[in-house]
Amino acid sequence: MNNSIKEQFDLIADYCKKLEDAAYDSYKLYSPVSNEDIEAWEKEQQITLPVSLKEWYQLSNGFDMGCTVDILPLTTICKCPFDDIEELEEVFIVGHYIGDGSMLVIDRTGSFYEYDHGYCKLYPIPFEKFVQKWIIENLEENMADAGLL
DSSP states (O other), rough: OOOHHHHHHHHHHHHHHHHHHHOOOEEOOOOOOHHHHHHHHHHTTOOOHHHHHHHHHHHHSOOOOOTTTEEOGGOOOEEOOOOSSSSOOEEEEEEEEHHHHHHEEOOOOOOOEEEEETTTEEEEEEEHHHIIIIIIIHHHHHHHHHTOO
């Protein structure tokens, strides 16, 4: 398993526990998904998920930070037509950053993009960077606000 994803997950789990113990806030990390469940979903959707996302799902079937950011549980990843950008006919929505209206999407090739629907633009982004930028940095702000950092 990619140490980067595992290390990020462990840090997120630690921050979430500390914030919950301090009664600051509560976030949801879900039970992991088996490799067999991932493969069945991929077969049904006719897509191969990127390795980093599979690794995440083997650690947690999503993440919910309330109205700020989420990584959708595997079975709720939704395929949608995508006519805002001519190069892509459809994308799969994997997560959201609600505060500024961004989504994390993947195309059929398994490439990740941050979709800023305020500007109708796709920005290539590695999954690890999405996790760092939208989840870890927000949790660190909350840790500082709670006096835990």
